[in-house]
């Protein structure tokens with residue numbers, strides 16, 4: 530770290546080994562397009578779009594100027610029983626990108642809040658229709674849905690739940706995860722094995738009875754657990770079973786939304802339309818925090834039933850549709866559309882897949898997975914030290930000018946959608962060299 534006067538004692542860092550970090554801090558001080566600059570003046574190519582969120586690359590002038598203009602005009606206005614134009618414009622832009630029939634947008638401030646909001650909307654929907662016994666949720670092992678109590682309850686990442694285990698939501702069950710190295714290692718794109726795992730939903734429905742189940746929530750592509758593309762036919766089976774039993778299907782698209790798979794949402798890529806979509810991150814290109822739930826019209830309509838003067842949903846955040854976030858969203862979604870970014874990034878899908886699968890013979894690599902502009906390289910864990918090998922790889926990559934994300938012993942790559950072949954070469958050449966050097 531360069532600045533000896535910077536006091537590291539007070540910021541309690543999230544999802545970080547705080548004491549280890551303070552021993553050897555890694556500081557980013559500015560960014561532009563595909564690169565960060567570290568505090569010692571090095572260029573660091575961004576292999577993970579920040580945290581899967583800077584989809585159009587860093588510090589895009591079009592978005593920054595819209596944010597500055599909004600700050601000069603209206604810093605804040607409430608959206609409880611009041612409105613301001615930018616929130617309506619942002620909702621319209623989000624709805625334009627959503628699958629047909631999903632035109633209602635509820636704003637939150639993060640992915641975690643969007644998940645909590647979607648779960649609550651599902652409960653409110655069933656109750657409004659006189660099916661208030663539908664209160665259970667089905668998540669999936671290894672699922673990540675943020676860190677609210679709702680999200681960790683339906684989520685399936687053991688360490689995210691362990692310490693808080695006594696206080697999770699009751700009435701939650703989990704589908705099995707789809708990770709299986711014996712059957713599907715080194716699959717390119719969607720694994721052919723595993724769609725039968727979706728049929729487990731029938732077992733859970735029989736166990737709990739459909740009349741008690743509100744919704745199923747999954748990430749169409751599981752990200753934070755280490756990148757698990759859905760097996761061929763898997764999402765279609767979930768959709769069919771939900772339809773059969775009147776259960777809502779929620780896609781958590783916090784990382785797959787806004788072009789990660791070359792389409793606005795994974796729903797369009799897989800041609801499976803859920804009832805609710807959770808999104809965040811790329812909605813503002815990560816400039817200003819914002820999350821959203823996109824709902825099918827019938828869900829909204831079911832809640833618009835009581836007397837007109839009645840608040841239909843007792844839920845919302847002070848900053849739902851915050852003017853500056855809304856301005857950032859409008860500018861971001863315009864930028865995506867005007868530059869044709871999602872379509873333009875598609876040729877890089879094969880390039881990242883080729884580069885990632887080119888790593889398969891390197892030491893300790895036990896799987897490579899990819900889909901859209903996402904790739905993951907799973908390493909064999911060191912005996913008794915899960916995560917240590919990937920952590921070492923991450924630090925060495927950073928020292929050599931490449932930012933990668935790790936989760937357990939999986940290295941996940943999800944560069945901004947503006948990534949070019951030369952960036953991929955740099956990322957994978959560096960990663961390959963690093964993997965050859967660590968034991």
Ligand SMILES: Cc1ncc(COP(=O)(O)O)c(C=O)c1O
Pocket residue numbers: 638639640641642644673674675676748752753781782783784809810
């Ligand atoms: C699928 C998914 N859901 C929810 C979240 C939580 O989002 P946030 O960190 O903005 O609360 C994330 C974050 O990575 C995510 O990947």
